Amino acid sequence: MAEPMLEAREIVKSFGRVHALRGANFTVFPGEVVALVGDNGAGKSTLVKTLAGVHPPDAGEILFEGRPVHIASPVAARRLGIETVYQDLALAAELDPAANLYLGREIMRGGVLGRLGFLDKAEMRRRGDQQFKELGVAIQDTSASVATMSGGQRQGVAVSRAVTWASKVVFMDEPTAALGVVQTRNVLDLIRRVRDRGLAVVLISHNMPEVLEVADRIEVLRLGERVARFERGDVTMEQIVGAMTGAIKHEEEAA
Numbered sequence: 001m002a003e004p005m006l007e008a009r010e011i012v013k014s015f016g017r018v019h020a021l022r023g024a025n026f027t028v029f030p031g032e033v034v035a036l037v038g039d040n041g042a043g044k045s046t047l048v049k050t051l052a053g054v055h056p057p058d059a060g061e062i063l064f065e066g067r068p069v070h071i072a073s074p075v076a077a078r079r080l081g082i083e084t085v086y087q088d089l090a091l092a093a094e095l096d097p098a099a100n101l102y103l104g105r106e107i108m109r110g111g112v113l114g115r116l117g118f119l120d121k122a123e124m125r126r127r128g129d130q131q132f133k134e135l136g137v138a139i140q141d142t143s144a145s146v147a148t149m150s151g152g153q154r155q156g157v158a159v160s161r162a163v164t165w166a167s168k169v170v171f172m173d174e175p176t177a178a179l180g181v182v183q184t185r186n187v188l189d190l191i192r193r194v195r196d197r198g199l200a201v202v203l204i205s206h207n208m209p210e211v212l213e214v215a216d217r218i219e220v221l222r223l224g225e226r227v228a229r230f231e232r233g234d235v236t237m238e239q240i241v242g243a244m245t246g247a248i249k250h251e252e253e254a255a
């Protein structure tokens, strides 16, 4: 089998007395969609945040393309090609959708070597509109700030931003939670397209039919530890739920 794109080994993370991760393992390979599932509070978002440079782990090791890495900040994660759609979205509410898409990577016009130029808002808006259209994100007034948009529209903007910039790994923490039927379809199609480009896609979702539809593999977290791994095809919804609730343990011994 190919080398993992990203691997977490025995990650520990506590918030005061809350032990969010108690030696969690996680693996994702290039060109696959892995669903990271588990009950509320299992540690899914925390694990993603440690791998995206938001929370430094208290202990454990992260390997990126086989090399141990220290991902010190979200900017460091982005430099590695890792993009994240956070559960709480993390958009700049006062900016319009296109400005959010290009936040920190603004297109400049004029100037020399990127200096003394000014923001090319028209170009960002044009490319942004194209991206949102492709995703089926319906935004009536693209110059309005994100603060005025619906939950589903914001989710669409966050997903667009992540897939626009990711080159290695995309984490999507419940990307379809606020979406309608059509937009959910579009996001699932987009996840497959991103996977087919060779990226590693990590999908967090409580929607089991969606997980079974799109995931190539499933990793289950429970109480801050990985308790099961399944391949698509030889797993039933009952087995996944069993692992989430502690009825089934389906995990080989850690290396």
Ligand SMILES: Nc1ncnc2c1ncn2[C@@H]1O[C@H](COP(=O)(O)OP(=O)(O)OP(=O)(O)O)[C@@H](O)[C@H]1O
Pocket: 015, 018, 019, 020, 038, 039, 040, 041, 042, 043, 044, 045, 046, 047, 087
């Ligand atoms: N910033 C934080 N400060 C304090 N506690 C936190 C913080 N983030 C997470 N926790 C705690 O860590 C535990 C794991 O939370 P986490 O958000 O990772 O769960 P989750 O699996 O994503 O759950 P959900 O399915 O509800 O999103 C919870 O008990 C939560 O209260």
Ligand SMILES: [Mg+2]
Pocket: 044, 045, 046, 087, 173
């Ligand atoms: Mg969460």
